[in-house]
Amino acid sequence: MGGRFIKDIRIDWEEIGRDSYLRQVPALRSLEELSFTAPVTFFVGENGSGKSTLLEGIAVAYGFSPEGGNRNYTFSTYDSHSELHQAIRMSKGARRPRGSYFLRAESFYNVASKAEDYRGTDEPMKFYARYGGKSLHQFSHGESFLALVQGDFVPGGLYLLDEPEAALSPQRQLSLLLQIHQLAAQGAQFIIASHSPILLGLPGARLLSFEEGGLHPCAYEDTESYQVMEMFINDRAYLLKRLLDEDE
Numbered sequence: 001m002g003g004r005f006i007k008d009i010r011i012d013w014e015e016i017g018r019d020s021y022l023r024q025v026p027a028l029r030s031l032e033e034l035s036f037t038a039p040v041t042f043f044v045g046e047n048g049s050g051k052s053t054l055l056e057g058i059a060v061a062y063g064f065s066p067e068g069g070n071r072n073y074t075f076s077t078y079d080s081h082s083e084l085h086q087a088i089r090m091s092k093g094a095r096r097p098r099g100s101y102f103l104r105a106e107s108f109y110n111v112a113s114k115a116e117d118y119r120g121t122d123e124p125m126k127f128y129a130r131y132g133g134k135s136l137h138q139f140s141h142g143e144s145f146l147a148l149v150q151g152d153f154v155p156g157g158l159y160l161l162d163e164p165e166a167a168l169s170p171q172r173q174l175s176l177l178l179q180i181h182q183l184a185a186q187g188a189q190f191i192i193a194s195h196s197p198i199l200l201g202l203p204g205a206r207l208l209s210f211e212e213g214g215l216h217p218c219a220y221e222d223t224e225s226y227q228v229m230e231m232f233i234n235d236r237a238y239l240l241k242r243l244l245d246e247d248e
Helices: 051-062 105-117 124-129 141-152 170-185 224-234 236-247
Strands: 006-011 033-035 040-044 088-092 100-104 158-162 189-193 206-209
Touching: 006 051, 040 051, 051 088, 051 100, 051 158, 051 189, 100 141, 141 170, 170 189, 224 236
Parallel strands: 040 189, 040 206, 100 158, 158 189
Antiparallel strands: 006 033, 006 088
């Protein structure tokens, strides 16, 4: 279905301050160039490993608001993003995406509120139709998150998602996995930071691990998310006994 919308990125470290915390993140400080070769790319790794920071930098460098939304969203409630986007040099594909969205769980409430503001003169029922006939604020957090994906994400689009599983039950994560799979088969590109052993299991996705002091491809079974969940499900009693005994 054509090439990627974001083909690769390079980081010009001369644009990063010498005292910047970015230089202290092992997976980032060794990164100079990264290519996106699959319709769906997952960033995986422990908290603080740099995956959300890199995703945010790519999103802002592409033209998204740091808080999320599509490229028309220009609001800001609190500027906390790093200067990484200033150092990112991006190679884009020849095609322009039919739709685009940067979606992050931590600022989704603000994005949902701005969706109301940006509907302009649209007939309310026409605007809400794509969300099941009501405002995103009338859903639960997880339901509104999924309603936005189902209502706004289209084939041939570019979508950057930061830990989308935070708002979703396991069953809803399966619904999101199906949505991603279908859209990717229709020409969409996804770059996703995630801990979810459900989402990471998406067939054909490329997984990039932010572990061991660098950024490298990894197999699904080698992710910590999978290994911890497998251990917990297969030997829950032993794992809990060991964990709780160490706490005493």
